Amino acid sequence: MLNYNFYESKTTSQRLLVMLHGFISDASTFDQHIKALTEKVAVLTIELPGHGQDQSDAAQTWNFDFIRDALDEVLAQFEPYQIYLHGYSMGGRAALYYALHGHQTLEGLILESTSPGIADEEDRASRKKVDEARAKVLEIAGLEVFVNDWEKLPLFASQADKMTKEERKRHREMRLAQDPKGLAKALRDYGTGQMPNLWPELSNLMLPVCFIVGERDEKFVEIAHKMKAAIEGSELHVVEEAGHTVHVEDAQQFDIIVLGFLNKEEQNG
Numbered sequence: 001m002l003n004y005n006f007y008e009s010k011t012t013s014q015r016l017l018v019m020l021h022g023f024i025s026d027a028s029t030f031d032q033h034i035k036a037l038t039e040k041v042a043v044l045t046i047e048l049p050g051h052g053q054d055q056s057d058a059a060q061t062w063n064f065d066f067i068r069d070a071l072d073e074v075l076a077q078f079e080p081y082q083i084y085l086h087g088y089s090m091g092g093r094a095a096l097y098y099a100l101h102g103h104q105t106l107e108g109l110i111l112e113s114t115s116p117g118i119a120d121e122e123d124r125a126s127r128k129k130v131d132e133a134r135a136k137v138l139e140i141a142g143l144e145v146f147v148n149d150w151e152k153l154p155l156f157a158s159q160a161d162k163m164t165k166e167e168r169k170r171h172r173e174m175r176l177a178q179d180p181k182g183l184a185k186a187l188r189d190y191g192t193g194q195m196p197n198l199w200p201e202l203s204n205l206m207l208p209v210c211f212i213v214g215e216r217d218e219k220f221v222e223i224a225h226k227m228k229a230a231i232e233g234s235e236l237h238v239v240e241e242a243g244h245t246v247h248v249e250d251a252q253q254f255d256i257i258v259l260g261f262l263n264k265e266e267q268n269g
Contacts, residue, residue, distance in 0.1 A: 001070070001073055001074060002046050002047060002048070002049070002054060002056070002070045002071070002073070002074050003027070003046070003047040003052055003053040003054050003055065004027070004044055004045060004046045004047065004074055005027055005044070005045045006042070006043075006044050006078075007034050007037075007038050007042060007043040007044075007045075008038065008042055009038050009039075009040065009041050009042040009043075010038055010039055011039070011040060011041075013040060013041050013042065014080065014081055014082055015040075015041040015042065015081065015082045015084065015107070015262055016041065016042045016043070016044055016078055016081035016082065016083050016084065017037060017041050017042070017043050017044070017084050017086060017258070017262065018043075018044045018045075018046060018075065018083060018084065018085045018086065019033075019043065019044070019045045019046070019086045019087075019088075019091075020046055020048060020085070020086065020087040020088065020091030020092070020094055020095050021045070021047070021048065021051065021052075021088060021090075021091050022088045022089035022090045022091050022092075022113075022245075023051075023089060023090040023183070023186065023187075023191075024051075024146075024147070024150060024175050024178055024183055025051065025171075025174060025175070025178075026047050026051050026052030026053070026174060026177075026178070027045035027046065027047050027052055028052070028174055029088075029171070029174065029247070029248065030043075030045050030247065032251050033247065033251060033254070033255055036252075036255045036259075037255060037258065037259065040259055040262065040263070041084075041259075041262060042081065044074075044078065046071070046074060048067065048090065048091060048094060048186070049062040049066070049067065049070070049182070049185075049186060049189070049190070050062065050179065050181075050182030050183055050184075050185050050186035051178060051182065051183070051186065052178070054182065056070070058181075058182075058185060061189055062185065062186065062189035062190055063189055063190060063194065064094070064097045064101075064190055064194075064195065064196065065101075066189075066190075067094050067097070067098070067190060068097060068098050068101050068102050068103075071094075071098050071102060071104075072102060072103050072104060075102075075104040076104065079104070082107045083104060083105065083106050083107060084106065084107050084108040084109070084110065084262055085098060085099060085106050085108075085109050085110070086109075086110040086111075086112065086258065087110070087111060087112065087114060088112040088113060088114065088245070088247060089112070089113050089114055089244065089245075090114075090186075090190075090191075090192075091114075092111045092112055092113065092114025092115075093114055093115065093116075093117070093190075093192070093195050094190070095109060095110075095111060095114075096109070096111060096114065096116055096198060097195070097196070097198065099205060099207065100198065100201050100204060100205065106207055107207065107208070108207055108208040108209070108210065108261065108262065109205070109207055109208070109209045109210070110209075110210045110212065110258060110261060111209065111210070111211050111212070111224075111227070112211075112212040112213070112246055112247060112254075113212070113213055113214065113217060113220045113244045113245070113246060114220070114223075115192075115220070115223045115227075116197070116198035116199050116201075116202060116227060117192070117195040117196055117197045117198050117199065118192065118193070118195070118197065119197050119199050124193055124197070125193070126193075127191070127192050127193035128191070128193030128194065129193070130193065131187040131188060131191035131192065131193045131194070132187070132188065134146070134184075134187055134191075135183075135184035135185075135187040135188050136184075137149070138180040138181075138183050138184040138187075139180065139181070139184050142180065143175075143176060143178065143180040143183075144176060146180070146183075147172065147175045147176055150175070151172065151175075155217070155243070155244045156243065156244060156245065157216075157243065158214065158216045158217075158241075158242065158243025158244070158249060159171075159243065159245060159248070159249060162241065162242060162243065162248075162249035162250070163248060163249060167248070171248065199230070202227060202230040202231050203230055203231065203232070205231050208233065208234070208235075208261070209231050209233075209234040209235070210234070210235050210236075210237070210257070210258075210261040211224040211227060211228055211234065211235070211236040211237065212237050212239065212246050212254065212257055212258075213236070213237070213238055213239070213246065214238070214239050214241075214242030214243045214244060214245075214246045214249065214250075215238050215239060215240050215241060215242060216241065216242060216243040217242070217243045217244045220244065221238060224236055224238075235261070237257045239253050239254070239257075
């Protein structure tokens with residue numbers, strides 16, 4: 001079973017916010033949000049295969065159906081709750097796949113800085129090669145070399161001025177605490193190149209959807225606008241001055257958006 005942490009709500013609310021982290025991360029990335037979120041709802045942070053304290057069988061292929069079934073197993077324990085699913089980046093892709101193909105009923109979906117996969121087959125094949133190359137770096141050069149390169153990606157440039165020195169240090173330590181073999185397998189098994197193209201399925205989502213992106217993350221702002229157009233009634237929040245990691249770069253605004261979405265859906269329900 002996937003490793004998870006459950007935090008009770010300080011109220012009698014039966015709403016449960018399930019949170020999925022991104023690549024080379026773990027459940028601790030959401031630690032700074034627990035206090036604010038549990039003022040209103042219960043929170044469940046889950047670690048994806050190959051990350052954190054996960055013990056998934058490395059002999060199996062961790063494809064999206066594997067992750068769906070693993071999430072089914074965890075969420076089945078929380079059936080009395082009204083479940084809202086959040087996912088960031090890689091976790092967002094897993095969350096979207098689950099919303100479309102999972103078996104537990106969801107009350108809402110929150111997608112942060114993510115995509116529904118790559119539509120073009122040639123582009124998807126190219127991304128598989130990138131994922132494979134990164135996996136080899138992890139195996140050959142080691143985790144510290146990979147993290148050094150990862151932190152220099154343009155995707156995370158905004159973290160330099162949006163995060164405190166202490167927060168940057170905490171996230172670097174979190175990345176360096178990961179298992180390079182698990183990360184390499186995650187890239188090969190459910191990296192962006194391995195994700196099914198879910199663009200044609202977006203209109204099948206029959207639940208409230210909230211998109212969160214950072215203003216400075218231009219690629220994912222464009223993707224989010226396209227996804228919003230494909231999902232009737234969905235809402236989009238572009239957070240000023242933030243980049244790819246909105247929940248890290250502007251934690252307060254992230255909490256405001258998430259709780260606002262949950263409260264609105266409870267009122268509508």
